[in-house]
Amino acid sequence: MKRGSKSWAPWLALAVLGSSAGLASAQSNVTIFGVLDVGVQRLKNGSKSLSMVSIDGMQTSRLGFRGTEDLGSGRSASFHLEGAIGPDVGSGGDWRRRATVSLSDKAAGEVRLGRDYTPTFWSISRFNAFGTNGVGAASNLVYGFDGVSGTSKTVVRSDNSVGYFLPGNLGGIYGQAMVAAGEGSTGKYVGGRLGYAAGAFDVAGAWSETSNTAANAKFKVSNLGASYTVDAFKLMGLYHVSKQTTREQTNWVLGGNYTQGAHVLRFSHVRSKNSDSANGSDYSGKLLALGYVNNLSKRSSIYATASRVQNSATGKFLIPGGSAVLAGQSSTGTELGIYHSF
Secondary structure (H helix, E strand, O other): HHHHHHHHHHHHHHHHHHHHHHHHOOOOEEEEEEEEEEEEEEEEEEEEEEEEEEOOOOOOOOEEEEEEEHHHHHHHHEEEEEEEEEEOOEEEOOOOOEEEEEEEEOOOEEEEEEHHHHHHHHHHHHHOOOOOOOOOOOOOHHOOOOEEEEEEEEEEEEEEEEEEEEEOOOOEEEEEEEEEEOOOOOEEEEEEEEEEEEOOEEEEEEEEEEEEEEEEEEEEEEEEEEEEEOOEEEEEEEEEEEEOOOOEEEEEEEEEEEOOEEEEEEEEEEEEEEEOOOOOOOOOEEEEEEEHHHEOOOOEEEEEEEEEEOOOOOOOOOOOOOOOOOOOOOOOEEEEEEEEEO
């Protein structure tokens, strides 16, 4: 056995050296990117008001690194590291937004591993005039139950995921599938998304199921979204359902934007209904949001948004960031901010 090990030693050494030389000569096209989004915000939840310097009114402030290496024959290897930062207080320094490595083939698609966005999240973001940021975001009511992303750890992203993305040459068809091991407290996850985008039209459906270990029950999500562009108008709609045991939340979102040169007007109307068949506690809430964006350049903008959440007699939906509301109370928010990307 020792003789065999010695006879293979030179070949192993050559292999290691050859591998090292190949790695040393390989070059990735690396990009540093980020967003800084800071503003001032005033919230009124019930009778309590709060004024503050806020962040992320248009997009989440972030810092990231991404790179791609061309492997030839239409194949490539990529990495993506992205972390949230708090420019109001100078916080940040992790990669919780996304941390993935992937292999892609122009004909076969992409396989991606790591912490990544779930398929059902993309419809909430893609078919909402305010994305998932700020006082006007539909996610303030849509996320999980009562607009809370912590309902399940896979409402927005999943740890330990393996994802597959369709190639981009399928005539407008796009989609992804994701599975995640049930490691730690995240829970086992499986989900998928399939859409079609061509010209002015875009439509996608998605679903997911998480074995939510914290509640020892399956958290299920399904949604269908679409958008249509007519000249300067873009209209968006989303139907989204979250379920777990006896609880169910149904959401309808209708919104859009009107673009005239550097000026963008945005609006969104969201309705949410929450029910629990175990105790008969049904309630609802609705959000109306209006916003304006002035694009100073391709990378810099100023924006203003105002929104209001109105609850049914037993509803407690709100715009996050302030105090809780009592049943039936309203929640309002206004913000002015500056956005810059690099």
